Amino acid sequence: MLLLQKPLSIAFCSKSLRLCAHTKTIFKPSPYWYSTMAPSATQPPRPIVISGPSGSGKSTILTRLFKDHPDTFGFSVSHTTRNPRSGEQDGREYNFTNQETFLKLVDDAGFIEHAKFGSNYYGTSIKAVKSVAETGRICVLDIEMEGVKQVKKTDLNARFLFLSPPSLEILEQRLRGRGTDSDDAVRQRLEQAKNEMAFGKEEGVWDKVVVNNELDKAYIEVEEWIVDGGKYGSQA
Numbered sequence: 001m002l003l004l005q006k007p008l009s010i011a012f013c014s015k016s017l018r019l020c021a022h023t024k025t026i027f028k029p030s031p032y033w034y035s036t037m038a039p040s041a042t043q044p045p046r047p048i049v050i051s052g053p054s055g056s057g058k059s060t061i062l063t064r065l066f067k068d069h070p071d072t073f074g075f076s077v078s079h080t081t082r083n084p085r086s087g088e089q090d091g092r093e094y095n096f097t098n099q100e101t102f103l104k105l106v107d108d109a110g111f112i113e114h115a116k117f118g119s120n121y122y123g124t125s126i127k128a129v130k131s132v133a134e135t136g137r138i139c140v141l142d143i144e145m146e147g148v149k150q151v152k153k154t155d156l157n158a159r160f161l162f163l164s165p166p167s168l169e170i171l172e173q174r175l176r177g178r179g180t181d182s183d184d185a186v187r188q189r190l191e192q193a194k195n196e197m198a199f200g201k202e203e204g205v206w207d208k209v210v211v212n213n214e215l216d217k218a219y220i221e222v223e224e225w226i227v228d229g230g231k232y233g234s235q236a
């Protein structure tokens, strides 16, 4: 995966994998992405929220989608209170901020999700998601269910897709086959998966549910729903 390792917390919270202290790998857009975004003359495109248990195949499908549709999608830049590392630029890798400002934004309900790792805070702000849409790109949020609930409370006008594994048994096989998690971590993810699967069945939450049984078929189903004949969910 072309990814940036995020602190576990943000992962499961902000990204897919934030279970307890999980880290989630997230796609790291290159600066090129931002520099080539075409401004939209019409309404900003609607963000896409993709959610589903860890191991359901979100990264696999999104990686293929971004490859097949270059310059179409973008990721929001997260906030963090940690210091920038060498080569990192404010507003590119992260929006670097201090704790006081970060917590003020929490109080102001400015985050879709946030979490603390060690002594540092991380979060995905509503504004960062809007910034992507303003460039004409479709912002993709790979987030767990608490994040989904948060997005629903905003005015982001997102579209919601739940990616489901065929069963918990197959999910376990895939998580173990991926080989990225300890036995304990797999167990934790499977426990959380039960909650996520129940959430995936809730009425009125999802615009689309795709079962990732056969990868090629699931990918086409996701792609067709996202692209939506070129409208990308826009009513305009």
Ligand SMILES: Nc1ncnc2c1ncn2[C@@H]1O[C@H](COP(=O)(O)OP(=O)(O)OP(=O)(O)O)[C@@H](O)[C@H]1O
Pocket (backbone or CB within 6 Å): 016, 017, 024, 025, 052, 053, 054, 055, 056, 057, 058, 059, 060, 061, 174, 175, 177, 178, 212, 213, 214, 215, 216, 218
């Ligand atoms: N349809 C499929 N058939 C078989 N294996 C699959 C299928 N879809 C994904 N996989 C495999 O399952 C594993 C989990 O997929 P992936 O890492 O994309 O899940 P994820 O939802 O992004 O997980 P996380 O939320 O933990 O990042 C990977 O090893 C992937 O190659």
